[in-house]
Amino acid sequence: MARKTILPEDQIPRQWYNITPDLPHGLQPPLHPGTLQPPGPDDLAPIFPMPLIEQEVSQERWIDIPEPVLDVYRIWRPTPLVRAVSFEKFLDAPVKIYYKNEGYSPPGSHKPNTAVAQAYFNKEFGIKRLCTETGAGQWGSALAFACSFFDLECKVFMVRISYDQKPYRRLMMMTWGATCVASPTDTTDAGRKILETNPDSPGSLGLAISEAVETAVTSKDIPTRYCLGSVLNHVLLHQTVVGQEAKKQMEMVGDYPDVVIGCAGGGSNFAGLSFPFAQDKINGKEVQIIAAEPTSCPTMTRGPFAYDLGDVAGMTPLLAMFTLGHDFVPPPIHAGGLRYHGMAPLISQLIRDGIIEPRAYHNLETFEAGLDWAKTEGYISAPETNHALAAVIEVAKEAKEEGKEKTILVNWSGHGLLDLAAYEDYLAGKLTDFALPEEEIKRALKAIEGLPKPQ
């Protein structure tokens, strides 16, 4: 049986798919936190170039991909669709599993699908420098790669704690010609303010965003804009080449998925694969679409997990009640999307519309899935990608229990070759020995008991 389905280069999608006009109940516009009005071009123009702002609010279903973007895409696109034959055998369940190999790109993930587009539109708009923040460094390296094709300067604010842990991602960015600095820096007001009170600050993603945005909007000498690697509509839009290719490839093998799966951090790779299938679902086709996200809590093994999508305003999830074998049950928490605060609005909307189903997986089971995958399919996955693989395993188990054949399509969003330290922790058993010993907990809590409660 053939494993790979290769789409010829001339079949690369020529347009991105914008799901906004197809949403069953529309998309609630985001509000400007200052004015509480939907942000207008004046609010956005200092941050993003106009073509990307237009895409952000576009109601056009199809948006042309410019030829220079296609030209860079052709370095690694179309990506292979692969039948995970060995993983299927290992799972011994009535499932066919196909994966889209987005780790095939030079930076090793799906992120360049939008990085290249964003670099191009900024360049066309006369911008000379791009700024962004990065956590693990996947996005920073993708943008550095993209900027090198369009002769743009690239400055990446990498959260210090990651900067110190991940020298190779930083070196990739530098190899592609970008500047990568540890945030907080003393080059911005936001950074200086933190450094004044805490010179050893490990930084945070929020602060790195502030530094990157500040640099973009205050640059007087070099026209500079800010870029984001996930969450926003135009980013998800650019990723839809993945799902469009997958659809054609599934057609080539005469199949169609019963279940489409992706891991969801900000939501971009998940959207990229699933939105073209979500369009079919909106139009009446039966397909289950699962967004796999992280929770560190072992919901299945250690007690009930209550999870409800409605809160008072009907907008944010009510989270979370765990019982974990301690005699402690935390109160239900209404937090403005404790889980979803970083999730793309388009995906949150499709969850509310019942088109997408979110499922959560904890650390351990995702690494177990990653190891099973590496031993069968060969590829070592990014830790994020392992969440999607954990979902594949869960769906396969369900298929077995139901005695029902299922075809699964999953986005293999990136390789984990620069995340081997995380695998080392797992292999060394550090992740399994994770829960603090009961004695230790009791000792610490006992010590708190005697203290007056702060007012």
Added chain:
Amino acid sequence: MLDVKTAFDELETRCPQLGGPVPFDYCRKVAEGLPCSRALICWELHFPVGQYLRRILTEEEWKKAFETPSLSRLERILSAADRFRDQGGG
């Protein structure tokens, strides 16, 4: 003697936002000195983090950390831009 404020600080977990390991110390202070809004979810497995943080935070701090809707990414970007745009040309 056990310092109550830092009792769990050296434990480590994977931060889904950063994509790497972080000590509890980081999660306890990352939001301008207050805990990350995800701290309860990420740490529940390791120790009774909710009970612990209830003890070391004031009511107001707890509310700010866990019961205030956090800004969406776009809101965060817009408010950062607002703070600085007056200084810039862009």
